[in-house]
Amino acid sequence: MARLKTAVLISGRGSNLEALIRACADEDFPAEIALVISNRADAGGLDHAARAGIASAVIPHRDYANREAFEAALTKTLEAAGIELICLAGFMRLLTAGFVQHWRDRMINIHPSLLPAFPGLDTHARALAEGVRFAGCTVHFVRAEMDHGPIIVQAAVPVLPGDDEHALAARVLSAEHRAYPLALRLVGEGRVKVVGERTEISGMGDAPAMLLNPPDATRA
Ligand code: GRF
Numbered sequence: 001m002a003r004l005k006t007a008v009l010i011s012g013r014g015s016n017l018e019a020l021i022r023a024c025a026d027e028d029f030p031a032e033i034a035l036v037i038s039n040r041a042d043a044g045g046l047d048h049a050a051r052a053g054i055a056s057a058v059i060p061h062r063d064y065a066n067r068e069a070f071e072a073a074l075t076k077t078l079e080a081a082g083i084e085l086i087c088l089a090g091f092m093r094l095l096t097a098g099f100v101q102h103w104r105d106r107m108i109n110i111h112p113s114l115l116p117a118f119p120g121l122d123t124h125a126r127a128l129a130e131g132v133r134f135a136g137c138t139v140h141f142v143r144a145e146m147d148h149g150p151i152i153v154q155a156a157v158p159v160l161p162g163d164d165e166h167a168l169a170a171r172v173l174s175a176e177h178r179a180y181p182l183a184l185r186l187v188g189e190g191r192v193k194v195v196g197e198r199t200e201i202s203g204m205g206d207a208p209a210m211l212l213n214p215p216d217a218t219r220a
Helices: 015-024 045-051 067-080 097-102 125-130 165-188
Strands: 004-010 031-036 056-058 085-088 107-111 134-141 151-158 192-195 199-201
Touching: 004 165, 015 031, 015 045, 015 165, 031 045, 031 067, 031 165, 045 056, 067 097, 067 151, 085 165, 107 165, 125 134, 125 165, 134 165, 151 165, 151 199, 165 192
Parallel strands: 004 031, 004 085, 031 056, 085 107
Antiparallel strands: 107 134, 134 151, 192 199
16 A cells, blocks of 8 residues: 655644654554654654654754745755655744645644634633633644645544643643544545535544533433
8 A cells, every 4th residue: 555655844842743653653554754854953853753763854944044945945855755745743834825835735734723713823822711612623734824724624622610721732732643643544545635625525424413511411
């Protein structure tokens, strides 16, 4: 089976990278991580790549005169490695429309909110401030508008009484570690089609009919 040649782009801790590496360790998984790129030499995630024996490259954005030059270096490195899909996993650089267009429908991102709610930073603090009952994460194809694009997978978690930003972030993060491998599997299996600006996923099972928060104690 040809596995989808995937690169993961990171800037930091790399816990989503770690989850993707774990998923790809299964030889039946339809994608392989062929390359990890970080724009920061001190990204903790680089250790995950090294431990798994995955090739990595550090491309510091500060070494380039502008975004276009930095992205040209990214694309050159990605294409030299024969990369077919990019997974952004905590990659903290805004991308130009040109780069996004070049990798259109071949680049996915994970964001720690139920998009289109709370794009951008500080998602958990904002979710708590709004008093939403569910938080979660979204894996989506990347478009030029930040945290925007056809949605592949979402995972919802409840917001619980007493949650602070850290407690909620930790709950969402463990959902991210399930959602991102699932999205990569679906894309790798060729089951995700972008139609208009939405995705269609073939062979999807049934999602849970309903989640209530708070639970309805009067009903089983
Ligand atoms: C995650 O919360 C992800 O959703 C966001 O950045 C964070 C990266 O965490 N885009 P990690 O580096 O994968 O641990």
